[in-house]
Amino acid sequence: MNTLSQLSQYARQALQDFYPDGEIRSICRILYEDVFHLTNIDIHLKKNERLDESFINKFYGIVERLKTGEPLQYIIGSTEFRGLRLEVNRSTLIPRPETSELAVWASGALRAGMRVLDIGTGSGCLAIALAQACPGAVAEGIDISAEAVATAQRNAAGNDVKVEFSVRDILRHGEYAWGTYDLIVSNPPYVRECERAGMERNVLDYEPPQALFVPDDDPLVFYRAIGDFGQAHLKAGGMLFLEINEALGQETARLLERQGYVLVEVRQDMYGKERMVKATKITANHGQ
Numbered sequence: 001m002n003t004l005s006q007l008s009q010y011a012r013q014a015l016q017d018f019y020p021d022g023e024i025r026s027i028c029r030i031l032y033e034d035v036f037h038l039t040n041i042d043i044h045l046k047k048n049e050r051l052d053e054s055f056i057n058k059f060y061g062i063v064e065r066l067k068t069g070e071p072l073q074y075i076i077g078s079t080e081f082r083g084l085r086l087e088v089n090r091s092t093l094i095p096r097p098e099t100s101e102l103a104v105w106a107s108g109a110l111r112a113g114m115r116v117l118d119i120g121t122g123s124g125c126l127a128i129a130l131a132q133a134c135p136g137a138v139a140e141g142i143d144i145s146a147e148a149v150a151t152a153q154r155n156a157a158g159n160d161v162k163v164e165f166s167v168r169d170i171l172r173h174g175e176y177a178w179g180t181y182d183l184i185v186s187n188p189p190y191v192r193e194c195e196r197a198g199m200e201r202n203v204l205d206y207e208p209p210q211a212l213f214v215p216d217d218d219p220l221v222f223y224r225a226i227g228d229f230g231q232a233h234l235k236a237g238g239m240l241f242l243e244i245n246e247a248l249g250q251e252t253a254r255l256l257e258r259q260g261y262v263l264v265e266v267r268q269d270m271y272g273k274e275r276m277v278k279a280t281k282i283t284a285n286h287g288q
Helices: 004-015 021-035 040-045 053-067 072-076 097-107 125-133 146-158 170-175 193-198 221-233 249-258
Strands: 078-081 084-087 115-119 138-143 164-167 181-186 234-243 262-268 274-280
Touching: 004 021, 004 053, 021 040, 021 053, 021 072, 053 072, 072 078, 084 125, 084 146, 097 125, 097 181, 097 234, 097 274, 115 125, 115 221, 125 138, 125 146, 125 181, 138 146, 146 164, 170 221, 181 221, 221 234, 221 249, 249 262, 249 274
Parallel strands: 115 138, 115 181, 138 164, 181 234
Antiparallel strands: 078 084, 234 274, 262 274
């Protein structure tokens, strides 16, 4: 096992009980490109060349970690999101395709001069993607985790995007001083405890539980808090763009309507699941 071709064959055999063949091929390509810094041309031209022993041993070590269920993104320490290269670690969720779809939807409403707040920013993926999409906007992000905020700050700097991040708990938003915003985005915790049994172990064992789970008896706790916050700190005509639990789309929409939001729209993701909601505030804040 001392050439790229042989290592790829080894990975297919070692990981066949854990990943589909197409995903294993993708994993190998990512490792060759992102970890070992080979180009597509290198991979093709050097597939039968003898490799350095340190290269081989590092590849074996990564495969062993993959067999435990550890996500590839945590192993290599980064992922791609909307053309951005972002650091991820066990204090941050790994951005999902539906979060990318939410970023696209929200960016369509963003204009220069607007202020946008990302609640529960994690790696900073939403705030950074929106700030990059509209450089004239003013972007902020908050998270309860100091480690996540530090990661988000590094990600913004690494992508040369200006975003202000801070450690704050949205469930205690009344304890902080805030400005007013044109747009609020969030991918808050929304997985009910009862849904644990249907989740993959690479999520359960490695991703931060505080960013995932909510109590069965109050699964919309974060949406209620965000909705209340928006009524106090969104400008008239300001909008919420939120990722949601696919099983609770209509319940989330009704909650926002009860809080006074209008033009509430639940949108399906690319798989036909209700995964996003938009809502608009129509009344002005006191003093506006």
